[in-house]
Amino acid sequence: MYLLTLLVGVLTVTCCSGLYLEGRLFTREDWSFLSRFCFLSDIGRMQFKFVFPYADCCNNILLYFDDGVQWPKVYKNSSKTCHQKEAVLEPENNQIINLTTRYTWSGCVLHNSSGENSGVLVCEGGRSFRSKHERWWYIAISNCKSGQLGKGIDLTYQVKLTNGHSFWTEHFSADEFGILETNLFFLIVFALMLILSIHVAVSLQNRQMLHTTYKMFMVCIALEVFGLLMLCVAIGTYASDGIGNNGLKLIGEILGTSAELLFLLLLLLLGKGFTITRGHLSYAGTIKMSVFITVYAVIDVILFLYEYILFDPGLVLYVYESPAGYGLIGLRLAAWVWFSYGIIFTLKHYPEKNKFYYPLYGIYTIWFYAIPIIVLVATFAIPRYMRRKVVNGLQRCIDFLAYSVFLTLMRPQAANRNFPYHVRTSQIGTVVSVTDGKTHATSNFPHNMY
Numbered sequence: 452m453y454l455l456t457l458l459v460g461v462l463t464v465t466c467c468s469g470l471y472l473e474g475r476l477f478t479r480e481d482w483s484f485l486s487r488f489c490f491l492s493d494i495g496r497m498q499f500k501f502v503f504p505y506a507d508c509c510n511n512i513l514l515y516f517d518d519g520v521q522w523p524k525v526y527k528n529s530s531k532t533c534h535q536k537e538a539v540l541e542p543e544n545n546q547i548i549n550l551t552t553r554y555t556w557s558g559c560v561l562h563n564s565s566g567e568n569s570g571v572l573v574c575e576g577g578r579s580f581r582s583k584h585e586r587w588w589y590i591a592i593s594n595c596k597s598g599q600l601g602k603g604i605d606l607t608y609q610v611k612l613t614n615g616h617s618f619w620t621e622h623f624s625a626d627e628f629g630i631l632e633t634n635l636f637f638l639i640v641f642a643l644m645l646i647l648s649i650h651v652a653v654s655l656q657n658r659q660m661l662h663t664t665y666k667m668f669m670v671c672i673a674l675e676v677f678g679l680l681m682l683c684v685a686i687g688t689y690a691s692d693g694i695g696n697n698g699l700k701l702i703g704e705i706l707g708t709s710a711e712l713l714f715l716l717l718l719l720l721l722g723k724g725f726t727i728t729r730g731h732l733s734y735a736g737t738i739k740m741s742v743f744i745t746v747y748a749v750i751d752v753i754l755f756l757y758e759y760i761l762f763d764p765g766l767v768l769y770v771y772e773s774p775a776g777y778g779l780i781g782l783r784l785a786a787w788v789w790f791s792y793g794i795i796f797t798l799k800h801y802p803e804k805n806k807f808y809y810p811l812y813g814i815y816t817i818w819f820y821a822i823p824i825i826v827l828v829a830t831f832a833i834p835r836y837m838r839r840k841v842v843n844g845l846q847r848c849i850d851f852l853a854y855s856v857f858l859t860l861m862r863p864q865a866a867n868r869n870f871p872y873h874v875r876t877s878q879i880g881t882v883v884s885v886t887d888g889k890t891h892a893t894s895n896f897p898h899n900m901y
Contacts, residue, residue: 471693472610479603481533482513482593484526484765486610489587489625489836494615495580497590501550503606505561505570510594510606512548513540514578517587517835526589526765533595550574585625585836589765611693622693626839631686633840637847638679644854645672654863662726664717665861671714672854678706701759708755714853715786716744718815722793728801743789747782754778771826771842780823787819807860818853822846 472486488495503510513536515522525536540546545556550572552559558576563569580588594604614620620628648669655661681703689695719740723732732740754775762773770776794812798805825845829838 471612472608475605475607476592477603477605479601481595481597481599481603482525482536482591483604485590485592485608486612487587487589487624487764488612489585489627490580490582490612491585491614491620491625492580492582495588495625496577496613497580498577498611498613499575500609501572501574501606502608503550503572505572507594507597507602507605508551508572509596510550510592510604511537512550513537513591513593514546514548515540515589515591516546516582517589522587522589533593536591537593537595545578548576548578584834587626587835613693618690622690626836629840630843631683631690633844633847634679634683634686637851638676638683640851641672641676641679641854644851644858645669645676648672648858651858651862655861658863660863664721664726667713667717667720668854668857668861671710671717674706674710674713675850675854678703678710681706705755708751711850712744712748712751715747718790719744719786719793721811722790722797724793724797724801724804727807728797728804747786750778750782754782771822772830772838776826780826783819783822787816790815790819810856811860814856815853818849821849825849 476483476485488497490496499512501510501512515525517523521539524539525531528536537547548554548557550557550559552561552572556576557574559572559574562571562573590610592604592606597603612624614623614625614628619631623630652661652665652669655665681699685696685698685700685703688699720732721727723729723736723740725732731737757778758770758773758775762770762775771780791812794808798808825842829842833841
């Protein structure tokens with residue numbers, strides 16, 4: 452999800468993740484962003500190794516924190532020179548590490564020197580981070596002198612960023628704390644829900660009421676389970692080695708997105724009365740539904756790719772603080788309008804189904820609006836270093852509640868007065884109506900209570 456090395460010129464990376472960075476930085480610029488990390492106070496630590504020709508001396512490691520007078524003032528600010536970008540830092544806070552043999556704490560040693568301005572500087576060292584609370588630190592490299600000569604920056608590097616030594620914290624930025632535990636918890640509860648949904652499916656099958664909409668619901672839960680499984684394996688691997696498995700993580704996110712899209716389609720179909728008041732949509736309704744879902748899916752894919760390709764860790768902390776996030780919120784609200792439109796017209800023709808549609812509409816209106824509201828609250832009321840994990844936890848909780856409510860509404864027990872189905876699956880193809888004494892097939896079900 453994160454492009455932790457920003458391409459400013461030409462940047463070749465052999466290994467890159469949120470904790471461990473390794474590669475070569477080559478750019479004609481004199482200042483370049485490298486990475487960011489949210490450190491815990493006192494136990495947050497950076498270990499580094501930089502190698503570059505002595506003739507290119509001298510590079511600096513610049514450590515900006517997220518205060519408004521530091522990082523926001525310099526990042527992507529072309530009006531500031533290299534020296535001005537360095538000047539916003541406070542040397543007394545050890546925010547500048549001069550990579551030279553003159554600066555003891557840089558750990559620089561000259562190798563293979565055969566004369567003046569020859570040899571290679573190898574700088575190995577570390578730095579602990581202390582602050583009043585968890586905060587973001589942005590790491591940049593500068594070489595103002597070399598930039599003035601038109602040479603830019605050319606070095607190889609290894610950077611390791613950690614928070615303590617616990618399995619649950621060491622390799623994670625502080626804004627990611629708790630995400631693995633949260634995902635593991637919901638993996639278990641969603642797996643239990645999948646088992647329960649199979650039990651309900653057997654009951655519906657025995658009554659010949661296992662309709663397409665319920666099968667779609669089961670697929671949604673299965674996608675959630677396997678998506679969370681992939682994410683937990685990927686994040687668990689990252690917790691062990693600090694590198695992780697981006698392929699599994701991508702698969703997990705694709706499965707999760709697919710589950711949300713399918714559940715959205717399910718709600719829109721139910722809003723139109725599919726399997727509740729009609730056996731199939733009209734030709735025009737099918738075309739409109741297909742177009743809407745196709746457009747939604749295409750835009751969702753575009754936003755998904757935007758997040759992976761253009762996501763800028765120097766500006767954005769998590770997806771909902773980006774144009775991609777705003778686009779996802781807009782799509783969700785547009786889908787709610789369609790959902791509302793469908794239910795209004797279904798109840799107009801089948802008012803007796805209000806016991807199902809009233810709770811469905813009320814509860815899932817909350818589901819449609821929950822993420823925009825959460826993001827709004829997170830933006831203005833939750834500290835930056837807590838937003839990602841809070842939004843992740845709340846989003847998992849909301850999805851679980853949405854599926855739980857749906858499963859409750861679909862229970863075929865006699866005590867469930869909200870149960871929507873009243874036509875058996877074996878009867879859908881034989882529903883007929885009589886007009887002017889003539890019998891013909893119809894897509895609409897007869898008015899009847901379960």
